[in-house]
Amino acid sequence: MHAKKMQQKVEDAVLNAYETMYRIAYTYVKNEEDALDIVQESAYKAIRNCEQVKKERYIQTWICRIVINTSMDFLRKTQREFPIEELYEVNEPGITDQYEDFDMTKALNTLTERERAVVILRYFEDKKLEDIAYILNANLSTVKSLLYRSLKKLKLEMVEGELQYEG
Incomplete structure (x- = not known):
């Protein structure tokens, strides 16, 4: 494909994927400004x-x-460490929390x-395998x-969680 044509396709794709790019970045860095910087750098x-x-x-x-x-x-450059509980939670105002089910x-x-x-890529972002x-x-x-x-572990964890609520 011609270089200019491919560049235009990539630019269009970046514009169309902006929200997805932000969600993915925010999932990793847990900070709105850093996520926006990552989206800009990635674009x-x-x-x-x-x-x-x-x-x-x-x-x-x-x-x-x-x-x-x-x-x-x-994350490697800033050497930030987050507790595992914070991974894949979206709590920014104005962002639909796709993972709000506690x-x-x-x-x-x-x-x-x-x-x-x-x-997350398969079921929350609808990506093909x-x-x-x-x-x-x-x-x-x-x-x-x-x-x-992963699904087997999730099922087991959800069943054990249900038993704890009943017990």
């Missing part, structure tokens, strides 16, 4: 490196991967970071087994 990286996109259909997935990598780089949030927090990422594999730089079969294992 810049995507547009600057648009020639790396091999196929047009992977633009959105490629952008998500950039946001996750930029978020992780930010039991689900608590259950998600029992998963490893990679397991949690697979579940192939896209998740690309975003996480993992084999498709690895993503499938991670998802299966």
